[in-house]
Amino acid sequence: xxxxxxxxxxxxxxxxxxxxxxxxxxxxxxxxxxxxxxxxxxxxxxxxxxxxxxxxxxxxxxxxxxxxxxxxxxxxxxxxxxxxxxxxxxxxxxxxxxxxxxxxxxxxxxxxxxxxxxx
Numbered sequence: 018x019x020x021x022x023x024x025x026x027x028x029x030x031x032x033x034x035x036x037x038x039x040x041x042x043x044x045x046x047x048x049x050x051x052x053x054x055x056x057x058x059x060x061x062x063x064x065x066x067x068x069x070x071x072x073x074x075x076x077x078x079x080x081x082x083x084x085x086x087x088x089x090x091x092x093x094x095x096x097x098x099x100x101x102x103x104x105x106x107x108x109x110x111x112x113x114x115x116x117x118x119x120x121x122x123x124x125x126x127x128x129x130x131x132x133x134x135x136x
Contacts, residue, residue: 045099
């Protein structure tokens with residue numbers, strides 16, 4: 018009986034161990050995902066500033082997101098699979114969003130530089 022409990026505990030510990038999930042074949046490449054997420058955030062920011070149609074309405078918001086996906090050549094299914102896969106590893110997801118922040122900052126600096134050159 019003691020052997021049964023020991024084996025049961027070993028099986029439980031092995032089952033609860035870190036499991037590697039194989040990446041789906043249709044994942045959006047990281048460099049493209051960074052640009053895509055940055056565009057999503059820019060669209061949200063523009064909507065909040067009333068620069069573009071406000072996206073409080075679900076249908077409008079949905080169309081705007083689909084437009085960005087189409088612009089980059091990805092489907093919603095690809096995006097959903099990519100986010101689902103990456104969100105299983107918070108450290109990877111955080112690094113990804115750090116790169117999104119860097120991308121947005123560089124984009125802002127380029128825009129500010131272009132505005133200075135116009136003057």
